[in-house]
Amino acid sequence: MPVFSPDFKADLAWWYRNEPKKGDKILDLVADILDGDPFTGLGKPEPLKYIAADPWSRRIDLEHRLVYKVTGNKVYFLQARYHYQSG
Numbered sequence: 001m002p003v004f005s006p007d008f009k010a011d012l013a014w015w016y017r018n019e020p021k022k023g024d025k026i027l028d029l030v031a032d033i034l035d036g037d038p039f040t041g042l043g044k045p046e047p048l049k050y051i052a053a054d055p056w057s058r059r060i061d062l063e064h065r066l067v068y069k070v071t072g073n074k075v076y077f078l079q080a081r082y083h084y085q086s087g
Contacts, residue, residue: 002034003076011080022060026080029058029066038070 015023032041039045043058043066055078057065065083069076 001074002030003074005076005078007079008077014081022064026060026066029060030077033058033068033075038068038075 012023012026015026029043032043039056041058043060045056045058048055048057048067053069055067055069057067060066060080063083064081066080067078069078
């Protein structure tokens with residue numbers, strides 16, 4: 001079950017206003033996470049080692065990452081712009 005944070009929603013809205021193709025790419029990454037193994041697949045998934053709560057990231061492009069966390073049967077989508085933020 002997906003849970004979208006306010007930051008993720010704001011980031012996705014920003015992409016659709018400014019670079020709609022990247023917004024589509026983010027939704028492709030979300031679908032890949034939800035439909036398959038959240039730890040393999042598109043966007044070069046990798047665990048974020050130095051941040052608490054064990055989040056993962058996938059590459060949107062060279063600068064930006066989709067950050068998410070898997071807990072039980074829920075996937076929390078945390079952000080979709082910039083590199084990951086602690087906290």
